Amino acid sequence: MKKSYRTLEFSFIQDYIKNYCFSEMAKKRIDQIQPFQDIDDLKLYQDDISSAMKIIYAYGRIPLAPYEDIKEILQKAQKGGVCYPQDLLKIVQILKNVQEVQAYLDQEIEQSHLLEILSLLYLPKDLYNEILKCVDPSGNIYDHASHELYRLRRQISAIEANMRKKIEALRAQNKDYLSHDVISTRNDHFVLPVNVSYKNQIKGIHHGHSSSGRTTYVEPEEIVSYNNQLSQIKQDEQLEIHRILLELTKKVRSYDRVLNEDLEIMIEMDAVFAISEYGKKLDMVMPIVDENCQEIELLKARHPLIDQKEVVANDIVLKKPQDILLISGSNTGGKTVALKTAGLLSLMAICGLPIPVTQAKLPLFDAVFVDVGDEQSIEQSLSTFSSHMKRLVFITQHATKNSLVIIDEICSGTDPKEGESLAEAILTYLHKKGAYILASTHYSALKEFAKESDYIKIASVEFDQEKMQPTYRLLDGSVGNSYAIEISKHLGLNQDIIQHAFIIKDESMTTSQKLLEKLQSELSAVLQEKEALEKLQKETADKEKHYQQLIDNYQSKKEKMIEEAQSDANEILEEAQNKADAILKELQGQIKPHQVIQAKKQL
Template sequence: MQQKVLQVLEFEKVKSQLVNYASSSLGKEKAKSLTPSIQFEEVVVAQEQTDEAAKVLRLKGNIPLGGLVDIRATIKRARIGGVLSAGELNEVSGTLYASRNMKRFIEKMVEEEIELHHLPVLSEQIVVLQEVERKITECIDDNGYVLDTASDALKGIRQQLRTTEARVREKLESMIRSSSATKMLSDAIITIRNDRFVLPVKQEYRGSYGGIVHDQSSSGATLFIEPQVVVDLNNTLQQAKVKEKVEIERILSILSSEVAEHSEEILHNVECLAEMDFMFTKAKYAKQIKATRPAVNNDGRIQLFKARHPLLPDNEVVPNDIELGTDFTTIVITGPNTGGKTVALKTLGLCTLMAQAGLQIPALDGSEVAVFEAVYADIGDEQSIEQSLSTFSSHMVNIVDILDKVNFKSLVLFDELGAGTDPQEGAALAISILDEVYNRGARVVATTHYPELKAYGYNRSGVVNASVEFDINTLSPTYKLLIGVPGRSNAFEISKRLGLQDRVIQMAKAQMSDERNEVDTMIASLETSKKAAEVEVTEAEKIRKEAEQLHKELQRQIIEFNNKKDALYEQAEQKAEEKLEEAKQEAEKIIQDLRKLRKDQHATIKEHELIDAKKRLEEATPHFEKSKKVEKKQQEQKTLLPGDEVKVISFNQKGHLIEKVNEKEWQVQMGIMKMKVKEKDLEYSKRPKQEVQQKPLSTIKGKDYHVSLELDLRGERFENALLRVEKYLDDAVLAGYPRVSIIHGKGTGALRTGVKEMLKNHRSVKSTRFGEASEGGTGVTVVELK
């Protein structure tokens, strides 16, 4: 990509914003050096990395990168034998801590079965050097101070230092407290000069203390004297400090050698952490600008939904739908100045550059961008006084350069093509340039004022007109891009609203050709029709979603009602059976009592009379076996099979059998609804003619039913895809398939998420999983059917 294009399309400003979201100087460095890639595979990987980081931020909120510092120069110095300072070793320790924390953080997410691909690969490359980290933290604190515990020798030296210093202070304080101190000292304090303890003595009493003069005040009235009585102690103190310094140097040298020994691993850890930081930098920026991951193709196809310019404030930017490369490869945008043509042009170019750089784009989910070998832009007034170039000449220099290089793998953006010269010549030149670029197969978007170019889109296939909307009522542009509608002049309408007399306006219109007036009228009609169509589409979509929600709610309520009804039936039958059993037991007990009574009292009750009594008791009890007898009779008449037409007795509705759920229940399709119904509540009606023989439920019937073991949804719109899944699962169940595969592709993940959500709540689905690597990975969902 040309650096000039990156500047013109303001990609460098995006990078300046991106840098602010890096956690370390390493991430900042990568953000500053970011450039769009022209390799399709690289762009796909970069988009996957950004999306993965965004997923982690969405689930976890933050990442443990605290302590990460760019220590590459420090490590390289340690490798050549340099002794690192305590502060530098502290930075090494912090980076090792960040490495260990980050590795554990990612491992934990993998354990939680969060689907990640790129972060685990980087995590596995990180080498945990906890022993090196521990040695440094045991010797140096967070402020870079070498601790007493770093070595026994250092501990002893510092103990001697503290003891000697205490003795020095004790002697000097006794001098300060003496009766003569007030007269001879300028101030009753102990101070330090040349790293030795001294007293501030007045000039005239310098002989009273003896010792060594180390300094004097600016006026010369005070001398800073080291009294003779503490000279030896100060010498001892200095010697101890020298020993302390030597011991600290020895400790730092040992730790530096330890770091040098593991320099390769540490440098590789730094590279891995830098890559992670950069991934999360892109993800944080995407969250800030409300960006989404675009699908990426290598076919020159662009489809942006509600795309926004990322550098404009949210309350000012107007989202636009931009499509290019499918039905047409060239867009000619006409309309007034300050209407938003250039912003639309820059939005398209900048979103393309951002996507090729691995950044998510400020557009709705489902947007798609192409990977181009080059993006060319001729935008803005580039008049050059130094080179004696006019506006027209400057544009032509750019255009000549573009025409030398452009090919079918290019995206070309022209702003005010042909401007700056005679209108008739400029329009002719603009048409010629557009033809040349179009014939080379490039994707082109051009803005222009020339009315002649409005006809350009009608005369050539693959070219479409567009305009930016202008509100006559407010005399201001709406900045909304209208693809398929050419721009029209609003001069007469604006003049009228500003108070110009109708007579003058009518005279001006008379100067216009009839063809021109007809074209403007046609354009106005197109704008009105497009607005009305957009309103109707929005309203239709709203009604469709409400109907879909109502259908789901109704189906849920019916299923819930049937489940409750079945539960109540079962509960009632169970209670009835319990009562029946109690009645039988009571009858049996009565019979036994009667027999005992006859035996004990030699009553004349005969056995056959007892049997008759028992029979009458049984006949007197409520009978609950009727449904079972009917069920048995029905089964004797006809064995039910999937596909049979039946009548659901409790609903008095006809339906057909889908599958047998268990020994007592069938799944029945009644109109648009499916529900579980007890077999005893079914009455056989008829069997379809194509059913020639009974097959076991477990037999695969794919050939008979022409049902594939796979359903390919790639390229389908979201709503159509879900409808196809619903029908396919019904067909697969009818065919008796135990398992099927649904191919939805990876893409943005929207279709995959929608399919997974639908399968999770589907009545016929037992379980789902993503395909293995050999089956298509996360682009395929394998469904186990009930």
């Protein structure tokens, strides 16, 4: 299976997923991904990833920040060691993640097994708050970590302030003896930079010379007592810090089980959400994997390692009693891409991962065997055919009815007649074993054998003869041509050779083969026209939708404008009526009642 992993480039999928992990431990979990043997375990894992994908779509990525392994720290605490500030900060990061996840889970998230696991995260608030109170983000102990530490540090500050004043005064008094005007420190002691010529003019302790030898650093004797006092208090400070760390270590030890469980859950969730994030990025879905499934159904399957803007999606479908899919077609890579896509997606599916399809259904394969590409061994002096056959020997010996077998260019690299015979015999043998087989070939006789066998489904990769390149589309029910002569012509082979090759080919082909090739070319042309028509229909539908939106927007704006105009008119009318009433009220008593009524009517 490990060779299959390498051939199908499964490690690249793991590397992409690891980009979404927040810790090295989660990355190791991704490296350990392998096929499930138990269907219940697989489905539970699938459920967790599906739930994570739903949560990501609804609420965004779970709020984890980078964190480190704390198992060795916890073991040290259990054995009586001391947790240093940097150790405690690693624990804080774990607990901060727990706090963030718990806040995230306060949203109305649908119940699931994943949610049950996440709800097991526990935040020991007393430990969390105590570490935050004592240790700053840089790993220093806060002054207020204890009353005693605060008292000691105030003493240290006071002594250092007195020392600065004293040293400044001494610097001013002895400025004529100094080589420069800057106070220095040596071995955590304040010193004066004395010109070596005057080193005996200032009494004190000498702390070495400058690199030039012109300056000697002297700790004045007036400062020595301060330094001795400061040194003692700093020792007391370190003892108090050690005591604080011992207390914090004791608390860490009391939560050993909780912290180990939190770490384990976090690593698992980190890995699950990394897989889900990758699945979301490539618009993947979770395949249905079932022990009793009798088909391979990969609809609109895309190879995840090809640029998703360029990749061609194909339906890869194989249903019992057909258990062999034989793909033929040109020599330009389309067949290999189709086989690798089916193999890689099948491997991802039985590992519990989402895959880039619109819908998928697969058996729980016990193994995926792959023989793709030329992997001849120079060390073993094996030819291409021998290397190929060695892998086929292994496959025929180990494949079971629950296996998936991928074979590219089956039995190629030898005499065509013998190669065709071997290929037919191997496919028949694997069919009798009950394995699912996806294979490709150029052999005409094998294509004829496939058309006559009810357990073999045929397909071909489409080739664009105008552009002389594969379209990478898989065509069910058709037999593909190799287009070797056409491709050689496109690559610049001599025209006389090309013409001669066409004549030889034409003379060697039977009437039915010529008719089949003609039908194949016509089918390809029809499919290309169909694709162009579908593209045109989509563009027309998109334009129709766009214009309908414009009409709807116009209608909405029109109705809004009429409504606003009506509202404005009503306001103007109401304002006029109010003014008229006010004027007539003022005139009452000055004119007769019937004149007021008449004037109001006119207004």
